[in-house]
Amino acid sequence: MIKKDNYSEYVKKKTKNSPLAKNCLWAFLVGGAICTVGQLILNGIKKLGVSPEDAKIWLPIILVFLGALFTGFGLYDSLAKRAGAGTIIPITGFSNSIVSSAMEFKKEGFILGVGAKMFTIAGPVLVYGTMAGVVYGIIRYIVMMIWG
């Protein structure tokens, strides 16, 4: 007998789940492909004579640019529909989240639209990523102080 207290479970049972195996495979392949492209770009930059330290800075700049470009062309979300986490996790996904928000809210103007709402999706990543860095830094400092 379906009642209010067992209704949520009943709904879960009746509703088709996302195809987990297929999604994982796509995420793996596309995420891996993006990272492979990244590696190729890194190797290419180094071949051009850029130092390894500088190359590591250039790489995210290039990948963020590519993420933004494909988002602007309306292609990133088409790939993401299949790839799921494969396009969200790499830094290109971070770029997509900011650029897509900026594009969306341009209609409300540059200040209150683009400026204010650009980070609606990426905000938590920035806040908690920075905070994690701070916490790690404090832990590292204390550890270094104790063990020298």
Place this chain on the structure above:
Amino acid sequence: MEEKIGQQTLRLNTPVYVISHGNCVSAFEEDGPLKGRFDTVVEDEYFGEKTFELAEVKLQKTAITNALEHAGLKIGDLGLVTGGDLLNQCIASGYSMRDSGVPFVGLYGACSTMALSTCMATLAICSGFTKFAGALTSSHFCSAERQFRYPLEYGGQRPPSAQHTVTGSGAVILSAEKKSKLRVSELTLGRIVDFDVTDINNMGGAMAPAAMDTLTAFFTDTHSKPDDYDLIVTGDLGQYGSDILRDIMRQNGLPLGDNYNDCGLMIYDRERQDAHAGGSGCGCSASVLTSYILPEMELGNLKNVLFMATGALMSPTSVMQNQSIPAIAHLVHFVREDGSL
């Protein structure tokens, strides 16, 4: 005099006729099973406007203009328009009626708005407030996405239970004075029902209990059963919500047969179009009502139809605060009368 029967249903003894209808949808809806049935089809989601919200305003204006043309009326002939939409503060409806000069009642019923606005327009006529009333609603995929979900270019993945918001508007004109073969026989106003569903991606599952509640109230109040009707439609329960409704109605002793369908399943071809569990939004039931149901009744192919739209009454804020999703369903019983007017 109108007669309240049972707990939630009003039987109209003075006829309120459906004298015309109109709609306006986008190319995506025209690409579905109801191709060729729509009054106006818009190729691009901006409809020539700067923003999606203004495009939705234009959808509504087009739908009601179509309905008025079909009735041979002007907007000033209406004594009242009832309308609503999904946007914050119902701006699509407020702005579409801004220049009309007609008394306007804004409503929020989420996706149940087509049934709700029809009920309210009918009640306004029954009360003697006006002889001609319009009921209007709309939804727009892009304006709904940016308000409820994510930016359009964002690379997020949607689960199979998600639905596609219909870009469309529907309008119905009702009158006690001008006659037609179609009229409102009863209307049932629903109660808010919440079965603790928190999954924002499964609106159909969240709304099915409200659909069951209102349908059961109607059958109880009218002493009828599902087989008595040519067609029973829900607004946008989608694939999973409509399956669930069949189950829970059967459990309630009121099984739904082949005469039950869902507008969200009628508007899109889910095999060919990327619509996941089906269409949704106020425009879903509105465009199916005005492009298929009422025209088929006018042709005499349907004579006795229960039109019930369901709405989920949550907001992005309530979802973020971990509240469950309450839902509501309102019902209109349309009948066709043969014989001379």
